[in-house]
C-alpha cells in the first residue's frame with residue numbers, strides 16, 4: 640500500500656496548544672508517576688509536536704547518564720502523542736528505532752521535535768529529533784516509529800477493562816471539548 644501524507648484531524652488541537660496528560664499513571668507523561676518522565680508536549684506548526692523532559696537521577700543507566708531504554712521511552716511517548724493528538728485515532732507502537740548520537744547527562748533537558756511523516760492504511764509513520772538543552776541544541780537522539788491504528792477494544796481487551804473511562808477522565812481534565820471517539 641502506498642504511503643500518503645498524514646492529514647491532521649479537522650478537530651486536532653491548534654498550533655500552540657499544550658497537550659495534557661493522557662493518563663495520570665503513564666510513565667511518559669503521567670503526573671501520578673513520581674519517577675516518570677513528566678514529558679510535556681505542545682502542538683507545533685504543520686504536522687509537528689514539540690515535547691520536552693528533564694533527565695533526573697531516576698533515569699540513569701551509567702552514572703550520571705540517561706539510560707538508553709529510558710530515552711527510547713521518551714520518544715515512544717513523544718511520537719505517540721503526535722499520532723494520537725494530530726490524527727485523533729487510537730494507535731499503538733508497532734516499531735520504534737532509535738539512534739543514540741550523544742550521551743544525555745542527568746540534569747539535561749531533552750527537546751524532542753516530532754513530525755507525522757505519512758500513513759499507509761492502518762500504518763502511521765512518524766519521526767523525531769531530540770536535542771540537548773535547547774530547541775536548536777545538538778542532536779542527541781533520533782527516532783522513527785511505526786504506529787498501527789487499533790480499535791478502542793485493544794485497550795479494554797488486553798489492558799484494564801475500565802481503560803476507556805480512565806482515558807475519558809484524563810481527557811475531561813485537559814480539554815472539555817475532547818471526545819475520545821475517533
Ligand SMILES: CCCCCCCCCCCCCCCC(=O)SCCNC(=O)CCNC(=O)[C@H](O)C(C)(C)COP(=O)(O)OP(=O)(O)OC[C@H]1O[C@@H](n2cnc3c(N)ncnc32)[C@H](O)[C@@H]1OP(=O)(O)O
Nearest residue numbers: 661715716719720723724727728729731732733734787819
Ligand atoms: C482516540 C483519541 C486518542 C487521543 C490520544 C491522546 C494521546 C495519546 C498519547 C499516547 C502516548 C503513548 C505512547 C506509547 C504508545 C505505546 O507504547 S503502545 C504499547 C506498545 N505497543 C504494543 O503493545 C503493541 C503490541 N502489538 C500489537 O498489539 C499488534 O502487533 C499490532 C501493532 C496492533 C498489530 O497487530 P494487528 O492489528 O493484528 O495488525 P497487523 O496486520 O499485524 O499489522 C498491521 C500492519 O502493520 C504492519 N506492522 C505491524 N507491526 C509491525 C512492525 N513491528 N514492523 C513493521 N510493520 C509492522 C504489518 O506488517 C501490517 O502491514 P500491512 O500488511 O497492512 O501493510
